[in-house]
Each structure stands twice: as structure tokens, then as C-alpha cells.
């Protein structure tokens with residue numbers, strides 16, 4: 424549905440400023456019906472990328488194809504037409520203050536030349552879909568942030584687009600409202616089959632709804648893949664720092680400071696054990712403890728849901744030497760992975 428190939432975007436020099444290459448050598452494919460997220464820090468090039476996909480910017484090199492149409496070759500009038508099959512939602516909602524919720528949603532239909540009756544027939548079910556049937560005649564100032572974004576989503580869907588682009592759509596919302604809006608986007612994707620490309624700087628957004636993720640840094644995509652895989656085995660340092668921001672896998676500070684890299688007589692080994700799947704493997708700990716007659720204590724533990732699957736981490740401490748060897752045997756038998764973080768006395 425969206426294909427970005429070998430894209431470079433350089434903003435030309437202006438008013439004494441040198442040209443800025445915001446994106447280089449970017450490849451990204453989004454299949455029909457997928458939810459794909461692009462995550463990056465401020466200035467990484469996310470907005471530039473999404474503006475290329477909705478035709479607001481043109482690539483300097485490479486191609487940007489949406490639903491089979493290469494946007495890089497279109498004239499302005501053709502671009503306007505192509506944009507009708509692309510809906511977009513924004514961080515600050517971009518609603519018109521002097522228009523009611525109904526009239527904001529109606530706007531793209533008015534621009535497309537629909538008559539009043541067709542507009543009513545389309546807007547009402549959309550307001551229903553986003554849970555705002557009772558707010559049709561409210562003005563933006565009378566709505567909460569979450570409700571405003573619901574209006575934004577209904578407006579983006581008005582012209583029946585195949586693609587929905589989301590530019591930090593939940594960044595201005597509190598965590599609970601963010602969850603509700605993300606659930607709504609997931610529903611829109613599931614019920615209407617709309618392909619969603621979203622950009623964000625929050626890993627929690629990526630983990631909540633995307634099927635695949637691309638990590639962008641300094642204008643290039645440094646890592647991409649299925650969200651669960653990228654989350655549970657991040658390879659690039661940028662990805663690792665995003666992941667640790669939500670999974671909290673760092674050791675408690677007091678223990679981290681005492682951690683030694685090598686075993687010494689009488690030291691306890693700290694071992695990180697990773698679960699992927701149902702989480703029921705946790706029973707293995709008591710089994711090893713029983714079968715191998717070793718004492719284990721849990722230093723830290725956490726189970727998250729990532730892209731609809733369970734991902735857990737346990738950090739346990741066990742006597743170095745034979746105890747550690749027994750633990751590693753048991754972990755391998757249970758089909759899990761472990762890593763020795765170090766030793767403490």
C-alpha cells in the first residue's frame with residue numbers, strides 16, 4: 424500500500440543556511456491492512472518522512488508510491504486527487520475552532536463537492552464509529568483532547584481513504600486517553616481494513632498497536648522488523664534505548680553499582696532470563712530450584728505485552744559456580760534464554 428524506495432530528502436539552502444539532508448537512503452514497505460510505526464527522536468526525520476507520504480513534500484531522490492501511484496511524478500492537481508485516498512491525523516488535532524464536530528468532519532466532503540444529504544449520511548456513522556454521536560454540535564473548545572482527536576480521526580476517514588497517516592496523534596494526550604485513542608485506531612484498522620502508518624517518539628505507542636516498526640536516526644532507518652522481534656531483541660543502540668524506556672530492564676541502581684564482571688569466591692551471579700510467549704514458563708524457576716536443590720531469589724521481574732504477545736524478563740540471583748551451572752542447565756531445558764549480568768558479593 425505504501426512503498427518508499429531509496430528516498431533522499433534534502434531541503435535546499437536558504438537565507439544563508441546550508442542545505443539540510445533530512446532523509447537519506449530510506450526504504451520502507453507497508454502492506455495493505457498493516458499498522459506500521461516509525462519511531463525516532465526529535466529531528467530524526469519523522470515529519471519529513473510522513474510529509475513525503477502525504478505529498479506535502481517531494482523526495483529529492485527515490486520513489487514514494489501509495490496504492491500504486493508514484494507521488495514523486497504527479498503534478499499538483501493530480502497530487503490533490505491522490506491525497507483524497509490518504510487521511511491524516513495530527514498531534515494538535517488541527518480542527519477549525521468555528522466549526523462544530525459535525526462540520527469539521529464534513530469539511531473534506533464539502534471540499535470534494537458532496538451534497539448536504541450525502542454529507543449527513545456519511546458524517547453521522549463516522550461520529551458513531553468514534554464514539555461522539557452525542558457531541559455532533561459541540562465546538563472544539565467544548566471537547567476534551569481525546570474527543571478532539573476522535574473528531575480528527577472521523578474527519579480523516581470522511582473521504583474513505585485507504586491509508587491513514589498519524590503524526591504523533593497521541594503525544595498531547597494523557598496515558599489513559601492515549602490508550603483509548605490507540606484502541607480506536609486499532610478498531611478502525613480492523614473494521615475498515617485501513618492501512619496505518621504512524622510516527623511517534625514513544626515506544627509505548629509502537630508496542631501497543633503496530634505490527635512492524637522502523638527506527639529512524641539521523642535521517643536513515645537503522646533497524647526495522649516485526650514489532651515483537653525488534654522489541655525483544657533490539658540490535659541498534661537507538662532501539663535499545665527506546666526499548667529500555669518502556670521495559671525498564673535496567674538493574675536497580677544500588678545493585679548495578681556493586682556489580683563485578685568476574686566471579687569471585689562466594690559471589691552471587693545475577694542472571695537475566697527472558698520469556699517470549701505465554702509467560703507460563705515462569706513455573707520453571709520453582710522446578711529448577713526443586714530438582715537441582717538450588718536457592719534462587721528474584722531481584723527484578725516484569726511482564727509486558729508487546730504487539731499482542733507476552734514478553735517477560737526476570738533477573739535472579741543464584742550462588743556462582745555450581746548454582747549458576749544448574750540454573751543455566753534448567754533455563755536451556757525450558758527453551759529460554761539467559762545472560763549473566765555479573766556478580767555481587
Ligand SMILES: Nc1ncnc2c1ncn2[C@@H]1O[C@H](COP(=O)(O)OP(=O)(O)OP(=O)(O)O)[C@@H](O)[C@H]1O
Nearest residue numbers: 434443444445463464465466467468469470471472
Ligand atoms: N522546511 C525545512 N527546511 C530546512 N530544514 C528542515 C525543514 N524541515 C525539517 N528540516 C530539518 O530536517 C531534519 C529532520 O526534521 P523533521 O522535522 O523531519 O524531524 P522529526 O523527527 O519529525 O522531529 P520532531 O519530532 O522534533 O518533529 C531536521 O534537521 C530539521 O531541522
